[in-house]
Amino acid sequence: QFHTIKYEDLKWDESLGQGSFTRIYKGYRTDIRDGEKHCTEVLLKELDACHKNCWESFFESASLMSQISHKHLLLVYGVSVHGEKNIMVQEFVKYGALDLYLKRGKTVSVSWKLDVAKQLASALNFLEEKNIVHGNICAKNLLLAREGDSSQGISPFIKLSDPGISLAMLGKHVLLDRIPWVAPEVLISSENLTLECDKWSFGATVWEVFNNGNSPLKGYNLKEVPKRRFYETFQRLPPSQWAELADLINHCMDYQADFRPSCRCIIRQLNSLITSDYEILHSTEPVAQ
Numbered sequence: 446q447f448h449t450i451k452y453e454d455l456k457w458d459e460s461l462g463q464g465s466f467t468r469i470y471k472g473y474r475t476d477i478r479d480g481e482k483h484c485t486e487v488l489l490k491e492l493d494a495c496h497k498n499c500w501e502s503f504f505e506s507a508s509l510m511s512q513i514s515h516k517h518l519l520l521v522y523g524v525s526v527h528g529e530k531n532i533m534v535q536e537f538v539k540y541g542a543l544d545l546y547l548k549r550g551k552t553v554s555v556s557w558k559l560d561v562a563k564q565l566a567s568a569l570n571f572l573e574e575k576n577i578v579h580g581n582i583c584a585k586n587l588l589l590a591r592e593g594d595s596s597q598g599i600s601p602f603i604k605l606s607d608p609g610i611s612l613a614m615l616g617k618h619v620l621l622d623r624i625p626w627v628a629p630e631v632l633i634s635s636e637n638l639t640l641e642c643d644k645w646s647f648g649a650t651v652w653e654v655f656n657n658g659n660s661p662l663k664g665y666n667l668k669e670v671p672k673r674r675f676y677e678t679f680q681r682l683p684p685s686q687w688a689e690l691a692d693l694i695n696h697c698m699d700y701q702a703d704f705r706p707s708c709r710c711i712i713r714q715l716n717s718l719i720t721s722d723y724e725i726l727h728s729t730e731p732v733a734q
């Protein structure tokens with residue numbers, strides 16, 4: 446059910462760090478198309494040896510991504526197996542993860558952020574129509590393919606990355622670590638994983654984007670205040686000053702899963718947000734009369 450790529454056709458380049466269960470490299474793939482040899486930039490995700498028992502779930506994630514196609518979903522070319530190595534071969538996205546991009550201090554406009562939210566909502570709507578739960582939506586898993594430039598009216602362009610190892614396979618500590626992106630009901634049982642869980646994660650991700658990639662629960666990483674306390678006491682993320690945006694995030698992050706909005710409703714709400722409202726709220730410059 447998925448394309449396998451010959452290990453010999455892969456070339457490994459620089460390391461890009463580690464994921465939760467993976468080592469990540471830039472690389473190249475050679476293949477023959479129309480009788481010609483092509484060399485494509487790729488991203489190689491190698492499953493850590495200590496998690497090799499999860500390879501089926503890892504490959505399932507690859508298979509899922511290669512079976513569906515949407516402009517805001519990352520392309521997965523296939524998988525490659527070499528001895529003990531399990532590798533996912535995917536599209537290389539130029540500007541990398543969105544959280545890091547924003548944390549680097551790039552200033553982007555509100556309409557830029559709103560565009561990102563709309564693009565993610567359209568990917569989510571596509572998944573919802575296909576009845577596919579992603580399960581790992583967060584700013585780290587949004588990859589930036591085009592920076593865009595608000596002054597020239599060019600939008601950014603994002604792609605949602607693969608979900609990786611299924612939530613059902615993950616240990617409790619990994620799930621706790623995914624607070625506030627993972628929906629609270631999933632911590633009770635991974636059988637509670639539904640389309641509604643992605644709505645919760647969407648809310649947390651939009652929060653991150655509008656807060657420049659900052660971690661939503663900074664203060665909760667301390668031992669004295671375990672993250673799980675956040676859910677146990679039904680906390681909410683600090684609301685945006687932009688009331689309409691705060692409403693949308695709150696609606697998505699409703700502790701009661703069936704109160705969360707449908708994607709159509711999310712898209713409608715996003716489309717009704719007028720950036721100038723926000724800009725007036727935050728402008729420090731006197732408004733011209």
Ligand code: ATP
Pocket residue numbers: 461462463464465466467469488490519535536537538539541542545581585586588606607608609610
């Ligand atoms: P998880 O399953 O938790 O998402 P992962 O294995 O996908 O883990 P990440 O932490 O999401 O790993 O990604 C690690 C880093 O690799 C990101 O910060 C990003 O910079 C880079 N990266 C991941 N995928 C791509 C890609 N397709 N193109 C370019 N860079 C990527």
Ligand code: MG
Pocket residue numbers: 464585586606607609
């Ligand atoms: Mg990822």
